[in-house]
Amino acid sequence: MPAPEQPSFERDVRPLFRELDVDSMSWLLDLTQRDQVAEHADSIVTQLEIGSMPCDGSWDEEQVALFRQWVAAGCPE
Ligand code: HEM
Known part of the structure; x- marks a missing residue:
């Protein structure tokens, strides 16, 4: 049986962030950049959970779970 694929930043995580998210959070971090999202991963998980x-509505549980999985996998690119 093939191993389950781990989530990737570019393919799975990056598309979760809307333009509004990227623009609204640019004062703190660039949500389009894997390294910066990885650096703030713990506080992002806290805010999502x-x-x-x-600020305008929380994510679905599946989206939060996907982000958590990506962090657990070591924030792969
Ligand atoms: C998925 C999208 C977003 C993520 C992952 C995110 C993540 C974060 C994080 C990690 C913080 C720092 C919280 C802390 O540790 O104190 C923060 C603060 C903040 N975010 Fe976002 N954010 C997102 C979208 C937005 C949007 C759409 C808005 C508004 C249009 C927004 C407005 C703010 C503001 C105003 C703060 C400062 C809040 C405070 O310090 O009281 N964010 N966000």
Whole structure:
């Protein structure tokens, strides 16, 4: 049986961020850049889990789970 593919930043995580997210968060980090998202991964997970980010409505549980999986896999590119 093939091993389950691990999530990738470019293919799976990057598309979760809308232009609004990227623009709104540019004061803190660039959500289009894997290294910066990886650096802030813990606080991003916290915000997603408590539902305070994005500011205009929280993510579905599947989206949060995908982001968590990406972090658990070591934030692969
Ligand atoms: C998936 C999208 C987003 C992510 C992952 C994200 C992530 C974060 C993170 C990690 C912080 C820092 C929280 C802390 O540690 O104190 C933050 C703060 C903040 N974000 Fe976002 N954000 C997103 C979208 C947005 C959007 C759409 C808006 C508004 C249009 C927004 C507005 C803000 C503001 C105003 C703060 C400062 C809040 C405070 O310090 O009280 N963010 N966000």
